[in-house]
């Protein structure tokens with residue numbers, strides 16, 4: 317090994333993100349079938365601390381992984397597989413002794429997917445280790461972190477930037493790539509304070525994982541039309557983002573959410589992740605919007621929970637609506653009030 321032994325500690329807080337145009341379908345080594353764009357959140361986040369040493373004689377990597385203070389073999393195996401999978405690009409990995417402590421700001425059983433925030437936090441820590449030990453220079457740090465986050469979980473690639481991020485090659489986004497996400501900085505200010513109330517409909521584990529869902533797109537008869545549609549909708553959305561057109565943004569967000577779940581329903585085998593209360597909430601949101609004119613919209617990720625999207629200026633009105641009509645449909649009245657935020661922050665480096 318060319319580099320001397322090295323040790324230290326680094327920690328990152330990384331938020332989750334909500335895609336407006338969805339990534340659904342992948343190929344090769346974690347490459348997307350279409351471009352996607354997301355809002356970076358703030359309240360739903362993962363804190364990850366990595367204490368490490370790079371030991372020339374170690375036949376590793378050696379991992380001690382703790383989630384919320386306890387060993388968690390399923391996560392640990394996933395991280396270990398991930399470390400092996402990126403060893404070709406980070407040659408210190410076979411010599412790495414790594415102690416990882418990770419925790420989420422949202423309850424573990426909230427039904428919220430944590431792979432975006434947790435894999436992005438992990439990738440940021442690994443990039444810190446690479447820089448500190450001389451395997452990487454600091455240029456394009458976030459882009460490299462996004463690349464490594466993608467290799468852990470596709471949606472994680474978008475969590476490393478503030479406000480909005482796009483992943484996947486698209487003719488209307490300069491520098492866009494399938495290999496990493498890029499920040500999208502042309503959105504009007506209204507989108508930088510957009511709310512996302514995550515309304516918990518079920519805390520049960522999903523019957524079909526996202527990874528399996530992506531796989532099912534390979535034989536989905538509508539797949540190629542869907543990929544074309546996603547790219548077209550992204551062009552449309554960029555226009556709405558730049559011009560501050562909230563209703564158009566909201567319409568695309570809802571269309572995308574329903575298309576995502578439509579793809580699941582026409583996969584073979586078909587499956588459904590929406591619950592009765594998901595559909596009831598959608599009805600109430602659409603009716604309330606129609607009757608009140610308040611700009612409130614929904615999105616869904618690959619699960620039954622509703623993401624309620626609205627600009628800050630209508631927050632007071634929406635809060636009454638949520639209290640009266642949405643909270644009673646949530647598991648134990650549980651809602652995570654989130655908002656677009658400033659992206660990850662480094663907690664410690666020693």
Ligand code: DP6
Pocket residue numbers: 334335337338339340352429431468469470471472526527530576617618
């Ligand atoms: C519906 O990123 O969780 O949230 O790459 O297999 O880890 P893997 O999948 P994942 O898929 C997320 C899909 C989605 C849409 C999105 O975030 O774009």
